[in-house]
Amino acid sequence: MKFILSLMVCFTLMACQSTVVDAKNTANAAESVGFSSQRLDRIAPAMQRYIDQGKLAGTLTLVARNGKIVYLNAQGMQDKEAGIAMTEDTIFRIYSMTKPVTAVAAMTLWEQGKFHMFDPIAKYLPELANMKVYVSGSGDDMIVEDAKSPIRIIDLFMHTSGFSYGFSNSEVDKLYQKMLSKPDELNRDNILTKFAELPLTHQPGTAWNYGVSTDIIGFLVEKLSGKKLGEYMQETIFSPLGMKDTGFYVPADKVDRLTQIYTADKTGQTIVMEKEPVGDFMSDPKIHNAGGGLVSTMQDYFTFAQMMLNGGEINGVRILGRKTVEYMSSNHLPKNLIPYSKTSQGEGYGLAMSVTVDPEMTGFMTSKGDFGWGGAASTYFRVDPEEQILMISMAQFVPIGFHRYHDDFRNLVYQALID
Known part of the structure; x- marks a missing residue:
C-alpha cells in the first residue's frame, strides 16, 4: 500500500506578472532586482562539486526576486544509469514539500468557515x-x-x-x-x-x-470537501495555477521525465534506491498521501511558492487571502518549544512549514519571517518576504541532510545580494 510505505519515512518559467524569463537573460534580470549575476554564478560550481564527488546525480536550482527568475540551472543527470541529463522539466518526488500544498488546500476550507x-x-x-x-x-x-x-x-x-x-x-x-x-x-x-x-x-x-x-x-480535507484529496487539490490549486505536472502519480506519457532516486549504501556510496518511499508513483494510489505523496516540477513548485510569496495570488489568480498566508507563515509555537528541534536553531513553526524567528541563531544568512520546508529526497524551498526572495533546489537523494547541498545553496543565494 503506497500510503503505508510512505510513512516510513521548463520549458519556460513565468514570473508573477506573467512575464517570461529566458534563462539567457537572467543576468540582466539579476542586476535589475539587486542581485549580482557574477556572484550567483558561484552556485553552479558548488552544486557541481556534489555531482563530481558522486554524492548527487544532479541538481536543479532556482532563485527569484520580486517575481523575476534571476537564476535557473540544471546540472548533472536525471538518471545516471540511463544517461538522461537533468532538465528544467524533470519530475521530482517532492515528499514532505507536499505538506505546504496540503496546508493550502485545507486553508481554502478554513477561509470558508x-x-x-x-x-x-x-x-x-x-x-x-x-x-x-x-x-x-x-x-x-x-x-x-x-x-x-x-x-x-x-x-x-x-x-x-x-x-x-x-x-x-x-x-x-x-x-x-x-x-x-x-x-x-x-x-x-x-x-x-x-x-x-x-x-x-x-x-x-x-x-x-x-x-x-x-x-x-x-x-480532514476529504471529509469536508467530499472529494479525494488530489481531486480537491486539482480543482482549487493545480488547475487554477496551471500546475500541469503536479499530482499523486506520474501519467504514462510523462514517466520518461521522472528522475531516478538514490540513497547511500553502508559505506556511504551513492546507489540507486530500490524500494523508494511511497512506491513507484506509476499509478493513482487508493489513498492520497497528504504528508508526502506529490510529484512536481520546478515550474510548478515555483508557481506555488511565488503564489505564497505574493500573499496568495499569482498571474491574476487568487488561491488564498493575504491575511491567510500571513497566518500560515507566522510562528505558532510557544517560546518553550522554540527551536522545534535541536538541529533547527532560530526556527519556529507555522502551518506545515518552519519559520525563522531568530535569524542570528540559524547559522545561515536569512531574514526574520523566512519560511519553507524540504522533502525526504533532498528537495527544498525557502520564501523570504522581507527580501522578496524565493529559492528552490531539487535533487533526488534519500535522506535529506545526508549531503547538505541545500545549506550551501541557501548561503550562496544571500551572498549574491548587492542592493
Missing part, C-alpha cells in the same frame, strides 16, 4: 477521540494515560499533536513500525482507527514531534 483551528479533530474524524499518551515501559508493560486535552486541528498543522512517523527507536515508534510492517491489514477504512490505537508521544500541544499529522489533515 468549514473548521476552526482550535476545534478538536475528533469533531470531524471521530476515530481520533479518546487518545492515550505514552508514559513509560514497553510492550505488554507499557504504561499509558488519557490525553489531558483533545488534539486540536492546529496541533496537526504544527506537529504538536503527539503523532509520530516510526522513524526512531522510541517505544512508540516501535509500535508504528510493527503496525506498518503489515500493510495488508491496513486500508482506507481502518487507517485512522489504527493510528488511534497507538499512544501519542506526548500530551497534545506540549511538544513538537514530526509525524503523520499532515496526513490526517488530508483526511
